[in-house]
Amino acid sequence: MQPDPEKASRDEAAEKEILKQVKSSMTQEDLAELARATKELKEKQETPDPPEALKAVPSLSLHDIPKNPIHVPIEVGEVNGVKVLQHDLFTNDVVYSEVVFDMGSMKKEHLQLLPLFCQSLLEMGTKDMDFVQLNQLIGRKTGGISVYPFTSSVRGKEDPLTHIIVRGKAMAPRVEDLFNLMYTLLQDVQFTEQQRFKQFVSQSKARMENRLRGSGHGIAAARMDAKLNAAGWISEQMGGVSYLEYLRDLETKIDQDWDSISSSLEEMRKTLFTKDGCLINITTDYKNLEKSSQHIAKFLDSLPSSPSLGSDPWLSRLPSVNEAIVVPTQVNYVGKAGNLYQSGYQLNGSAYVISKHIGNTWLWDRVRVSGGAYGGFCDFDTHSGVFSYLSYRDPNLLKTLEVYDETAKFLRELDMDEDALTKAIIGTIGDVDAYQLPDAKGYSSLMRYLLGITEEERQQRREEILSTNLKDFKEFADAVETIKDNGVVVAVASPDDVEAANKEKSLFTEVKKCL
Numbered sequence: 444m445q446p447d448p449e450k451a452s453r454d455e456a457a458e459k460e461i462l463k464q465v466k467s468s469m470t471q472e473d474l475a476e477l478a479r480a481t482k483e484l485k486e487k488q489e490t491p492d493p494p495e496a497l498k499a500v501p502s503l504s505l506h507d508i509p510k511n512p513i514h515v516p517i518e519v520g521e522v523n524g525v526k527v528l529q530h531d532l533f534t535n536d537v538v539y540s541e542v543v544f545d546m547g548s549m550k551k552e553h554l555q556l557l558p559l560f561c562q563s564l565l566e567m568g569t570k571d572m573d574f575v576q577l578n579q580l581i582g583r584k585t586g587g588i589s590v591y592p593f594t595s596s597v598r599g600k601e602d603p604l605t606h607i608i609v610r611g612k613a614m615a616p617r618v619e620d621l622f623n624l625m626y627t628l629l630q631d632v633q634f635t636e637q638q639r640f641k642q643f644v645s646q647s648k649a650r651m652e653n654r655l656r657g658s659g660h661g662i663a664a665a666r667m668d669a670k671l672n673a674a675g676w677i678s679e680q681m682g683g684v685s686y687l688e689y690l691r692d693l694e695t696k697i698d699q700d701w702d703s704i705s706s707s708l709e710e711m712r713k714t715l716f717t718k719d720g721c722l723i724n725i726t727t728d729y730k731n732l733e734k735s736s737q738h739i740a741k742f743l744d745s746l747p748s749s750p751s752l753g754s755d756p757w758l759s760r761l762p763s764v765n766e767a768i769v770v771p772t773q774v775n776y777v778g779k780a781g782n783l784y785q786s787g788y789q790l791n792g793s794a795y796v797i798s799k800h801i802g803n804t805w806l807w808d809r810v811r812v813s814g815g816a817y818g819g820f821c822d823f824d825t826h827s828g829v830f831s832y833l834s835y836r837d838p839n840l841l842k843t844l845e846v847y848d849e850t851a852k853f854l855r856e857l858d859m860d861e862d863a864l865t866k867a868i869i870g871t872i873g874d875v876d877a878y879q880l881p882d883a884k885g886y887s888s889l890m891r892y893l894l895g896i897t898e899e900e901r902q903q904r905r906e907e908i909l910s911t912n913l914k915d916f917k918e919f920a921d922a923v924e925t926i927k928d929n930g931v932v933v934a935v936a937s938p939d940d941v942e943a944a945n946k947e948k949s950l951f952t953e954v955k956k957c958l
Contacts, residue, residue, distance in 0.1 A: 451772070498862055512901045514898075517888050529725050534727045536728075537614060541723070543606050559640070596672050603757060605757065634709055640697065652687065659768075660835045664822070670760060673758045675760075676760050719748060769937070769955065770937070774836040774937075777834045778933045780832065783830050793907055795875070796868055799874070814839050816835060816836060816839070817835045818835030850920075857913070864912070
């Protein structure tokens with residue numbers, strides 16, 4: 444079977460013909476009634492709910508909200524010269540652990556190979572076990588082990604945070620097995636199964652192509668981020684359009700140059716999994732923390748020690764131009780983003796409230812309800828400063844961008860009563876204080892440690908959230924206003940809509956056909 448690139452156009456033409464026939468069968472009275480009903484629907488869609496209706500919905504008050512952030516106990520210690528973070532939490536005798544390795548010494552040329560490297564560790568065998576036997580052993584002895592890259596901007600710093608995280612869990616009596624199996628995955632797995640690796644590549648390529656069709660907003664977000672900060676570029680190289688292009692090239696290269704690929708995987712292992720720059724995170728109760736220390740020490744002693752030679756900082760970015768990613772689809776995924784920190788904005792906790800309110804009201808009403816998209820939302824990455832608008836399964840393109848550009852005007856003209864503001868604040872606190880199981884609490888604490896977020900800053904942001912007022916909305920309007928003229932646009936869209944947008948506004952500097 445082969446895809447038919449003309450099918451969408453034929454279906455659209457057939458639908459237009461049906462509508463034309465329906466219209467020709469209608470009387471003037473029918474057309475007038477249709478116009479009246481359409482106008483009435485549009486007015487209802489754009490009219491906010493009356494205050495008395497909103498007040499009828501039961502809600503908390505600000506007095507019901509705790510003034511302090513949720514505390515997660517953390518103790519920073521050392522085992523054999525390696526930092527160990529311990530979280531004394533009740534876990535019902537389960538031990539959760541993360542082993543964090545620094546990616547900074549890895550060659551830049553190996554970056555796009557990293558997701559497949561992580562998959563190979565989990566899905567290839569060792570000298571003594573094939574991958575089925577190895578995974579069965581992991582299933583018997585532990586609650587599972589995962590390996591994945593983690594990348595983030597750090598507020599106030601140019602260099603991104605880049606790590607590989609090995610995450611696992613086991614019952615307390617099986618902690619030794621957990622660390623032994625982690626070692627087996629990191630040091631004993633053999634990169635020799637050419638056909639299996641080729642299968643990984645083909646599967647990854649198929650998943651990426653499916654993401655383009657069904658989750659284009661994620662592709663657009665990654666692409667915009669890659670144009671605006673270094674951490675975004677790294678993530679896009681491992682999970683965006685750039686990665687798809689790499690996979691297509693790699694698929695043909697495997698049969699021609701497998702020895703080189705296998706050697707690269709082995710070199711990555713030697714570079715990444717060393718004791719130097721390693722960090723361990725453990726979440727369990729006190730008695731199991733004590734018992735785990737000896738197994739951690741044994742694991743660390745088994746890791747090779749290879750001082751990092753250092754590497755050039757990974758500060759690349761994609762060209763900051765408007766870009767269309769063309770796919771055969773009848774709906775679009777439209778994004779626009781800019782870096783608020785570069786325009787002078789200083790982070791305040793009120794930004795969490797305001798960005799959530801923009802998504803729940805302005806973008807919901809204009810992009811989804813009136814515009815007909817399945818979703819319209821925004822995201823503010825407070826680590827990098829990137830503020831992004833995105834739409835999901837959107838029939839529009841230019842119209843949606845116009846809505847994004849009017850956000851600052853919406854904020855300046857916003858009139859919120861005390862009740863609406865309180866609900867916006869409480870909704871934000873609901874996200875901040877989202878329920879977490881013990882493993883998630885320990886993991887969140889690890890992330891804060893890596894990103895340099897202190898308890899004092901958490902308290903400050905919470906106080907700023909709780910004290911958000913209408914003036915903050917007006918001031919935030921000045922920050923998002925800069926995106927209107929200086930932001931970057933990325934749309935995963937149909938060929939016809941991209942062509943129409945370029946005819947009307949010469950919107951896209953680059954047009955990339957991916958499928």
